[in-house]
Amino acid sequence: MSATAGSRDRGELLKNGAIQLMLALNAVIMIYPLFVMVISSFKTNAEIFSSPFALPSSFSLANAERVWTETNFVRYLANSVGITTAAVALILLFSTMAAYAIARYQFRLSALVLMFFLSGMTVPLKLAIIPLFIQLDTLGLVDSYAGLVLVYVAMGIPSAVFIMTGFLRTLPRELEESARMDGASEFRIMRSIMLPLARPALVIVAIQNAVPIWNDFFFPLVLITSDDLKTLPQGLTVFVGEFTTDWGVLFTGLTLAALPITLLYIVLSKQFISGITQGAVK
Numbered sequence: 001m002s003a004t005a006g007s008r009d010r011g012e013l014l015k016n017g018a019i020q021l022m023l024a025l026n027a028v029i030m031i032y033p034l035f036v037m038v039i040s041s042f043k044t045n046a047e048i049f050s051s052p053f054a055l056p057s058s059f060s061l062a063n064a065e066r067v068w069t070e071t072n073f074v075r076y077l078a079n080s081v082g083i084t085t086a087a088v089a090l091i092l093l094f095s096t097m098a099a100y101a102i103a104r105y106q107f108r109l110s111a112l113v114l115m116f117f118l119s120g121m122t123v124p125l126k127l128a129i130i131p132l133f134i135q136l137d138t139l140g141l142v143d144s145y146a147g148l149v150l151v152y153v154a155m156g157i158p159s160a161v162f163i164m165t166g167f168l169r170t171l172p173r174e175l176e177e178s179a180r181m182d183g184a185s186e187f188r189i190m191r192s193i194m195l196p197l198a199r200p201a202l203v204i205v206a207i208q209n210a211v212p213i214w215n216d217f218f219f220p221l222v223l224i225t226s227d228d229l230k231t232l233p234q235g236l237t238v239f240v241g242e243f244t245t246d247w248g249v250l251f252t253g254l255t256l257a258a259l260p261i262t263l264l265y266i267v268l269s270k271q272f273i274s275g276i277t278q279g280a281v282k
Contacts (some may be wrong), residue, residue, distance in 0.1 A: 034258075041252035048247050064250040073253065076227060076235030081260070083145060083231060084213045086150035091209050092202060095157050097181055099164030100190055104176065114165060120158030125151065129222060136223065143225050156209040161210075167201035170192065214261045225239050232257040 026248065039065055042056040067073050097134060102114050125132065132151070140276055141147030179189045186277070217233040224230055236257065239250040 007052050035142070037251050037258075038255050041248065041255045043248050045247050045253075048251075063198075063248045064256070066249050067252050067256065071238060071253075072227060072230075072235060073232075073256070076230055077257075077260075078201070078216060078228060078256075079145075079235075080232040083149055083152070084143070084210055087149045087156065087213050088206050090149065090153045091156040091160050092205060094153070095160030095164055095205065096195070096198075098157075099161050099168055100194065102161070103165045103168035104173075104190075114161070117158050117161040121162070125155050125238075126218060133222060142223055142230060145229065148219060148223055148231075151223070152209075152213050152216075156213075160209065161206045163205055164198065164201055167198055173198055181192045207265060207268060210264065211261055 016254075035055060039056055040052070042059045047056065079098060080204065098113075102110050136142050136147045136151075139147075141150065175193055175197075176189045179193055184192075214232075220231045220234040224234065227235075232253075236250065236253045239246050239253060
């Protein structure tokens, strides 16, 4: 018995060691390109081409100074922050109300309403860019913040309703029934009881939508033409020329552009992982 238990323990150790090795290798594969981007932001063009993977000879902030003073980087950053914040806030607002009604109230067409929202996940919005552009142009929303935010909201609501509905359905009904017996209104029940319990799902929805909206290049390229309205991914193209590209400045801009969303993920990572774990258990 002891020999069998010992071999079983060795097998578990080897299995865990192999898993840890795979995770470490995956971490290196994911982090190393970011590391190269960061160190390249301190190099000149000549240094990037001569030693692309080596550390910079000096950690000069000349590229960062050029990005900050010679471009509209601050304006692009403010545009991205405003558009991402507005879009995510509207996605959370509308998807939470829709998911709450579907998950917590029983009515005949609830399954059909849920399928209507889920159908939005089956058709990529980029395939409908021509009729979408015509519609926004007719409404006077091309080259405006509102038009871009509405597109992102339409893209994010289907998956957000799917996530929120699944999570809200797992919450015990005794909580809201007790609140109703105490005289709480439906809005008070949703705001004070259900939404605090659904915070992990809200964080998942927020991060899931904030990252692609922040990094999106396609829709701003199509819908935004004014330089004052450009977002960061679109604005960074000023560093890419037809014949020459200032790679040091470009990598600096990319690093600064990735920093806010990376910090946001780090701050919310605990709740993000908690929401995924709770969803898996439930």
